[in-house]
Structures are given as C-alpha cells and as structure tokens.
Amino acid sequence: MNVGFDEWLESAARGEPEGLANLWRRYQPLVLRYFRGRLPDAAEDLASTVWIDVASNLSSFRGDEDGFRGWLFTIAHRRLVDEHRRRERRPEHSVSQPPERSSSSDTHDDATSLDAALALIRRLPADQAEAVLLRVVADLDVGVVAEIMQRREGSVRVLVHRGLEKLSVLCQKPVTDEPRSTMNEVS
C-alpha cells in the first residue's frame, strides 16, 4: 500500500490544501483525458464537477489508491452519462467543438500526439472508446471497468480488443477529426 498516498488521502479528507493538491495533480490529467476522449468540449467542466464530488464525499471513502482510482472514475463515468442524457434532452449541444489549444514549445509534440490519440478514440463506438479509455488512460483492471460499465468482464475484454484493433487501423489513415461517439449513449 502506498503510504504516501494514504497520507495524501487523509490530509485531503481533512480539507488541507496540500493533500488536495497532491491528489489533484496526480489524477487531474487522467480525468481530463478521459473526458476529452468522449466529450472534448465539456471536459474541463466535467472534470471540475468530478473533483467537487470527490471532495464532498472524500470523508466517507475507505480504500487504497487503486480503490480511489476506481471510485474517481466511477464518478467520472456517471457525470459523463449525465452529460449525455442532458444533451439528448437539449439537442442544440449535439455538435461538439474541440477546445482551443495553446501549445507551448516544449510540450508541442506530446500535446499533438495526445490530441491525435484522443481524436482517434473519439472515432470509436462509444462503448469501445469508454472501455479503452478506462483501461489505458485510467489504468483500471478489467473487473473494475466491468463494474463501472455494468458489463461482464468478458464483454469488456472484447470491447477493448476491438477498440485497439480499430485504433491500429485508424493509425494508418489520416485523422479527420469528426467525433463519432460524442452523442452515443454510454452503456
């Protein structure tokens, strides 16, 4: 068990800024990439909502770092589902626009690679994109992904396998960033 993480967690649960900052710095990029792989135009807002939920319920959380990661992305998944449902009720938000990016010189290559990878993931079917993001970006076990997606583990493995196969094919083609899974309902 990661002792440092436990200390962060206890500190954050007490509301201390240092503990909160450590947690945020560690997981904010992952949460943000998860949302950018599905709804890039709402990624920032959704990530902020997730962190507010985490902070509000942090005192009731019991578990280690893996458990915290699973809990964190469970909240993120639910916020994503809520956002999809909200957009279905309001179709004017169906067209998503990628956020404006200001790339600095030292991180230009990484950022462009990351943007390209997320653009390819958005071309996957919704359930495949969800499974790949939770497995690769969030680094969750298949069982945890299955619980989050409310599917069987075998189904999750199939989704990840097919998603990666399709990504390998898409890597050979030029990117025409038209998000395919933006409005697809998450299972």
Place this chain on the structure above:
Amino acid sequence: MNQPPSPESLDGLLNALRSPATAEELSGEATAISDMASAIADSSEGISRMSPTAHRNPLSRLSRRVVGLTAVGVLSVAGVAAAATGVFVPDNRPKTEFVPGSDDSQETSVATTDEESTETTGVQNTTVDTTAAGDEASETTLASNTTKGSDTTAVGDTTQTDSTIVCADGNHGMTVSSVAHGTPPGPGHGAAVSAAAKSDCGKSTTDSTTVTTANTSTPVDTTMPHPGNKPANPGSNGNGNGNGNGNGQGNGNDNGNGNGNGQGNGNPAAVYKGKGG
C-alpha cells in the same frame, strides 16, 4: 483548423495516452483546490450543524403518526362498512334441539330452532311436524319452514308448498332415501330427512299402502319383494328411527349420511307401497 498528426502505430497512440501530464492539463490548480476545500468545508459544516436528534429523519416520527392514524381510520371505516352491509352475520346454522314426542300427540315437533325469524339476522326457523293420522292417514306431513317461508316437499317433488312424505316402494330406509334425494339442499334439507327418518312410514304395516302412526309399532307379516325374505323385525324399526334422527339433526344438509343409515338400518321385512310408489 490544423489536424494533429496521426500516431504512426498503436503503441505510439497508447504511449501518448499514458504520457505525463502537460502544463495545460495542470492549469487551474489553485481554482480547483479552493473549490474542493470549500466543498469539504460545506460538507463538514452540514454534518456538524446537525444535532444528534437531527440525524434522525425529522419526518419519521410524523410519518409514523400519520401512517398509524391512517391505518386506524381505514380499519374503522372498513369495519363500519362491513357491519352495515351485513358481512358480519351471526351463525345462521339451524340449532336443533330434540324434543321427544309424546305418545298421545298427533303432532310431534322433531326439530325446532328459533321460533321467530327475522330478516336481518337470517336466522332460520326449521320446524318439522310429523303428522301421522293413524290408520286413515297414509301419508306423513312434513312442514319445513325456512326463512323464505316456503315449504318443501320431502318426496321427490321439490316445488310443493306443503310437503308430504309418501311412503316409497320399499322399506323405511328407501323412504328416507327418497326424501333425502327429493329435498333440495338447503337449510331445511336436514330437517326433512330427519322427519322422514323419524316417521313411521314403512316401519310396520298391515297393508302396502298404510303408514302407521308413531305409536303404532305392530308389525304385520308382509311380503317382501326384495331378495331374502325376512320376517318383520320390530327391533330393526327402533334402530332405524334412532339413526335417522341422529344423522338428520346432526348433519343437516348431508344427504349421504341420511341415506346410508336409513337404508342400512331399515327393516327389510316390511314392504311399503306409498302413494308415490
């Protein structure tokens, strides 16, 4: 808009997804931390503001009261409604009491329940009168008063108002059986069967069409059409009466008991040819 270059391979794509955080992704840390701290403060204040009694649902006590009062009200209304519609009626099964008949009486009250019947309670009057008019009378009258005030005929015909027991072609048991079969099931069925069983019809006769009175028990040697001619047995007559009365009074509407006992205990030596026969 400039499109980002596509990763050359799947490994490159996965490495990009797992790459360290960029400065852009970590921007806005101060705002996020302050929001989280305020959220924690709000949640902790919300908990500390709650008193120990406030942890209980404040509506729980009120809701319990409401549920209890509602249940009491519903049960009260339902009870009154049920009573008004007559769902709760007293036991209307006829209470029979055995009144032994006097020897010098032409009319014997066999089974009598309440003398008065009221429509609201549904208590039935069941009075069975057995009239035996000596040698001149060849039939036994059975009057079965039910709540509807209709009399039923004991033998075969169920539509007559004044019932008469006509001795069937056979012995006493067959007479009782015919009464049991002929009387429709109902409140007066048992009384009718009982009356037939108590009657002297078929017990002893000097003529095939004669029904003796209750006092007359003089057996006369008669022919018996059934197999196994046997002389008349006065003792058998006594047994037949006793069993018939017991079943008729005790079981009420039970046809099977009355028939079986009547036939089994009847006097095979006697041959009865009543009017119906």
